[in-house]
Amino acid sequence: MTELRRGVVEYCVLALLEVEDRYGFDLVRTMSAMGGLVTSQGTVYPLLNRLKESRLVSTSWRPGTGDRARKYYQLTAEGSLALARFRSEWRTFREMVELVLFPAGELR
Amino acid sequence: MTASDPGRLVADFRRRLREAAQALPPAQREPLLEQIDAHLAEALPDGADELEVRRALDDLGPPELIAAAAEVVPADRPSVPWLEVLALVFLYVGGFLVPIGGWLVGVILLAVSRRWRLSDKLLGALVWPGGLGGLFILGLVWGTISSTSCTSGTAGGATICRSTGFVAPEWLVIAGLAVLILGPLAVATRLILRLREAP
Numbered sequence: 089m090t091e092l093r094r095g096v097v098e099y100c101v102l103a104l105l106e107v108e109d110r111y112g113f114d115l116v117r118t119m120s121a122m123g124g125l126v127t128s129q130g131t132v133y134p135l136l137n138r139l140k141e142s143r144l145v146s147t148s149w150r151p152g153t154g155d156r157a158r159k160y161y162q163l164t165a166e167g168s169l170a171l172a173r174f175r176s177e178w179r180t181f182r183e184m185v186e187l188v189l190f191p192a193g194e195l196r
Numbered sequence: 197m198t199a200s201d202p203g204r205l206v207a208d209f210r211r212r213l214r215e216a217a218q219a220l221p222p223a224q225r226e227p228l229l230e231q232i233d234a235h236l237a238e239a240l241p242d243g244a245d246e247l248e249v250r251r252a253l254d255d256l257g258p259p260e261l262i263a264a265a266a267e268v269v270p271a272d273r274p275s276v277p278w279l280e281v282l283a284l285v286f287l288y289v290g291g292f293l294v295p296i297g298g299w300l301v302g303v304i305l306l307a308v309s310r311r312w313r314l315s316d317k318l319l320g321a322l323v324w325p326g327g328l329g330g331l332f333i334l335g336l337v338w339g340t341i342s343s344t345s346c347t348s349g350t351a352g353g354a355t356i357c358r359s360t361g362f363v364a365p366e367w368l369v370i371a372g373l374a375v376l377i378l379g380p381l382a383v384a385t386r387l388i389l390r391l392r393e394a395p
Contacts, residue, residue, distance in 0.1 A: 112231055112234060112235060113234065113235050113238035113239065116235065120255065127257065128255070128256060128257020128258070128261055128262070129235070129255045129256050129257060130232065130235075130256040130257045130259075130261065130262035130265075131257060131261060131262055131265035133228055133231040133232065133235070133262070133266075134224075134228060134262065134265040134266035135265070136231070137224060137227055137228065137231075137266070143393060156234075156237060158234070159231070159234065165313065166393065169310065169311075173310060
């Protein structure tokens with residue numbers, strides 16, 4: 089389940105960044121509020137770093153509260169492409185899994 | 197300062213994280229430590245009491261878990277992009293197999309690929325139309341038009357060569373060949389690098 093969650097959470101991060109650029113704490117807090125999406129807030133940061141290494145997101149420093157700057161994350165063109173691809177694959181994947189797990193159609 | 201002093205709790209957490217992240221390469225460790233520091237600065241208001249600090253640290257999760265998450269290699273390695281490999285083969289070699297048609301197949305595969313950007317696709321299609329096979333055919337055609345014929349003279353055995361059609365200076369031929377051959381090579385390199393960048 090951990091592997092599945094990790095694979096999916098990456099794209100949830102991309103989807104949140106598609107709506108607007110976010111700084112780390114804001115992004116982590118938003119994801120944490122979606123119960124069950126992340127097991128611990130701290131593990132989102134390594135994930136963000138991997139997305140940056142893969143060039144799916146980029147970062148920039150912007151003024152925050154007081155004199156502390158915030159590192160903002162934004163979706164790149166590659167990230168947008170990866171998200172679009174995942175969206176189309178996810179629908180098929182989800183339908184297939186539900187078909188196998190709930191053959192009697194309990195979900196419908 | 198007591199063991200449960202808010203400042204001490206944060207310091208302990210940071211020390212444990214630093215220790216757990218010791219095995220990570222500096223390029224991964226430093227951004228992570230910086231992110232967690234920034235997170236704590238945002239999560240903890242000035243003068244946060246012990247309960248607030250404990251809650252913020254609990255939400256972050258054990259430092260060891262955070263460091264372990266940074267070590268994880270993505271489970272799904274990028275698969276071989278067969279469509280793109282075929283596109284490159286047809287674009288650059290297809291013209292030799294089926295003149296023009298082979299290259300056209302490459303262009304179609306290039307167009308439908310979702311891994312390359314529009315700019316990459318345009319470069320791939322326009323440098324040069326026909327691909328390397330097209331250049332080969334162009335060379336043959338040019339060779340036919342600007343043929344050189346030599347005849348041996350009867351007196352003194354001298355050989356006289358006459359060129360017909362347009363005869364380009366040597367430097368122009370070399371420069372032209374360089375552009376014609378290096379152009380597609382540069383574009384092919386760019387297309388391959390893009391594939392390695394893309395997930």
